[in-house]
Amino acid sequence: VVRNLLGLIGKDWLFKLSKAVFNGQGDSIIKSVDDIVRLGKEPRIILTELVVHLRALMLYQAAPKSDTLAA
Numbered sequence: 107v108v109r110n111l112l113g114l115i116g117k118d119w120l121f122k123l124s125k126a127v128f129n130g131q132g133d134s135i136i137k138s139v140d141d142i143v144r145l146g147k148e149p150r151i152i153l154t155e156l157v158v159h160l161r162a163l164m165l166y167q168a169a170p171k172s173d174t175l176a177a
Contacts (some may be wrong), residue, residue: 115147120159127160 119142126134143153165172 115142115155117151120155123156124159124163 117171121140123138126132126138139152141147143149
């Protein structure tokens with residue numbers, strides 16, 4: 107409920123988008139972003155959340171036992 111009130115897109119969308127990015131599925135990226143925007147989410151928030159999510163994935167891949175991910 108809180109994520110929705112703040113206009114955040116949620117983890118399911120983030121994992122779907124990041125998977126499409128890593129697999130080079132441009133059509134899936136465009137459809138997902140379009141679906142998210144139709145739900146009333148702001149494009150800027152979508153990009154901000156995706157960047158934060160991708161950063162966390164990269165940090166996890168580089169150092170899975172790092173305390174940086176706990177923050």
